[in-house]
Structures are given as C-alpha cells and as structure tokens.
Amino acid sequence: MIDACPRCGYSLVGLPDQHSCPECGLDYEKDATVFREPRMLWKIMAILHGALALFGVGLVVLRPGGNSNLWMPLVYGVIGLVWLWHTRKPKRIILVSPNTIRIVDRYKPVEVYHMHDVGRISWRFVNGDVDIERHDGSELRTIPKRFLGSDVRMIKMVKLVKRYVSERGSERNAGSG
Ligand SMILES: [Zn+2]
Numbered sequence: 001m002i003d004a005c006p007r008c009g010y011s012l013v014g015l016p017d018q019h020s021c022p023e024c025g026l027d028y029e030k031d032a033t034v035f036r037e038p039r040m041l042w043k044i045m046a047i048l049h050g051a052l053a054l055f056g057v058g059l060v061v062l063r064p065g066g067n068s069n070l071w072m073p074l075v076y077g078v079i080g081l082v083w084l085w086h087t088r089k090p091k092r093i094i095l096v097s098p099n100t101i102r103i104v105d106r107y108k109p110v111e112v113y114h115m116h117d118v119g120r121i122s123w124r125f126v127n128g129d130v131d132i133e134r135h136d137g138s139e140l141r142t143i144p145k146r147f148l149g150s151d152v153r154m155i156k157m158v159k160l161v162k163r164y165v166s167e168r169g170s171e172r173n174a175g176s177g
Helices: 040-062 071-088 151-176
Strands: 018-020 027-029 033-036 093-096 100-104 111-114 120-123 130-133 139-143
Touching (some): 033 151, 040 071, 093 151
Antiparallel strands (some): 100 111
16 A cells, blocks of 8 residues: 655545546556665765765865875765765656556656556566566566666566466456356
C-alpha cells in the first residue's frame, strides 16, 4: 500500500486507490509495490568528497605558512557536486500492481503494461536484464539491469510479476472451468 507518490513524494492520503498524483501527474494504484534504483552509493560519494574538500580547505586555512594549496579541495568539491547532482536526478521506478506494470524512466513518458498482456517474465542470468513476453511469445519489453541497478531488485520485481501473472492464469482457468 503506497501513501505517497513514488515519483515526487506528494501525499496520496485521502485520494482514491487508483488515480493520478495531483503534483506530478503520475498514474498510480495504491496496491502497487515500488521498486526504485538505489541512491546510497551516490549519496555516500557526495558526502565523502564534500568532507575531503572541507578538510583540504581547513588545512590551507589553519596552516597558511605550509605548502598546501587550494587545488585538491577544489577538485574534491567539484567531484562532490557531480555526485550530488546525480542524487538529484529523478529516480528510475518500476511500479508493479496486480493489474499493471508501470516503468518510470527519468525523462521519458511513463510506460504502462497490463498484466493480462504478460505471458512470461524472466530474468536473464547472463546480463541481468529482464524480458517480458506476450502470451504468443513475442517481446513486450526488455528492462535492462541498470534500470534498478542490482540483480536483487530485478529478481524481486520479476518474482512479484510472476506471482500476479500466475494468479491471473489460475483465475482464468477457474472462470473457464
Ligand atoms: Zn507525484
């Protein structure tokens, strides 16, 4: 159950279970599970380089007679800012609800796939990409591993989609039988 917009963080409390975010317009289902690319490393790198830059400036300020100069702190500062800029970029998100898969890439329009169109989803051992196929075996979408940044996240996402697909399959069989 999500209670804030996965893309912009706007509170969805009191809004319908299926609606679009009033702030950024992202369509959502509140029963969706959110998978997002990790940011931890980027944040750590930004903090680390910021700290190195401050430390370098401190050395120059505290030891004016020494041979320290401002080049290294400047370089660390710039690297720190680059990492910080990375963390400020919009996140890549995959939303999986019992009915839909929504792929939210940074600056691209949101892609929506309906669970009833999904025949098979599989995680490729060789490169970590995920293949989604239609019922006739044709390709619906390939999601590259870098989208969520880790095999663990990709596999978790695949497992959930598999569960929803098989639940749909058993419902369909029950209905026809
Ligand atoms: Zn939003």
